[in-house]
Amino acid sequence: MFCVRNAFSSSVKRVLRTSLTSNSSEYNLIRSRSISSDTIRSWSVGKINHVAIAVPDLEKATSLYRDILGANVSKSTPLPEHGVYTVFVELGDTKIELLHPLGENSPIEGFLKRNPAGGIHHICLEVSDIHKAVDSLKGKVRALNPEPKIGAHGKPVVFLHPKDCDGVLVELEQE
Numbered sequence: 001m002f003c004v005r006n007a008f009s010s011s012v013k014r015v016l017r018t019s020l021t022s023n024s025s026e027y028n029l030i031r032s033r034s035i036s037s038d039t040i041r042s043w044s045v046g047k048i049n050h051v052a053i054a055v056p057d058l059e060k061a062t063s064l065y066r067d068i069l070g071a072n073v074s075k076s077t078p079l080p081e082h083g084v085y086t087v088f089v090e091l092g093d094t095k096i097e098l099l100h101p102l103g104e105n106s107p108i109e110g111f112l113k114r115n116p117a118g119g120i121h122h123i124c125l126e127v128s129d130i131h132k133a134v135d136s137l138k139g140k141v142r143a144l145n146p147e148p149k150i151g152a153h154g155k156p157v158v159f160l161h162p163k164d165c166d167g168v169l170v171e172l173e174q175e
């Protein structure tokens with residue numbers, strides 16, 4: 001009886017010790033991660049600036065938001081350096097960006113081939129410091145243009161690879 005109780009109690013102690021040790025090391029790991037990311041992070045991510053929709057027929061898509069839904073929409077603007085036409089739909093403090101291919105080798109050509117009816121192409125998030133953001137993402141998330149380009153709002157933008165962002169193309173824009 002004594003032997004059985006002793007064996008039981010030492011196995012309980014072993015389980016407790018293992019669990020305590022592993023919890024402590026997890027705790028230390030979590031603690032050190034949050035301390036180091038707090039220390040290193042000198043930029044922050046802000047609100048969604050816009051959601052971009054690639055469309056096969058820009059006039060038809062503009063008419064949906066302007067004439068049927070009654071939103072304010074911008075004029076169509078060609079952005080040859082990005083290979084797209086854009087139309088912005090104003091929605092309170094955020095926007096929808098309608099995208100249509102411009103010229104040969106438009107970066108949205110392939111997307112529209114795969115999604116001929118159109119679809120959500122990317123989301124754009126504001127960041128407080130785009131250069132620091134790009135630096136701190138190195139080795140974790142691939143930037144498609146590590147050197148920021150001037151985007152549709154005249155501000156620097158960087159696109160992040162959709163395969164590193166859960167299947168979503170993410171654009172970072174300087175606030």
Ligand SMILES: C[C@@H](C(=O)O)C(=O)SCCNC(=O)CCNC(=O)[C@H](O)C(C)(C)COP(=O)(O)OP(=O)(O)OC[C@H]1O[C@@H](n2cnc3c(N)ncnc32)[C@H](O)[C@@H]1OP(=O)(O)O
Nearest residue numbers: 079082107110111121144151152153157159162167168169
């Ligand atoms: C004006 C400016 C602004 O707002 O300021 C803009 O919007 S300019 C908006 C247009 N500019 C950009 O999009 C610039 C950044 N984009 C790019 O560099 C390109 O579009 C890529 C994201 C690299 C995709 O190019 P492309 O379609 O030729 O690549 P690919 O056919 O090799 O595709 C590689 C893989 O990525 C996936 N993939 C491609 N485009 C995607 C998208 N928009 N969202 C989610 N996944 C996507 C494909 O399905 C494929 O997956 P599987 O391998 O599984 O089949």
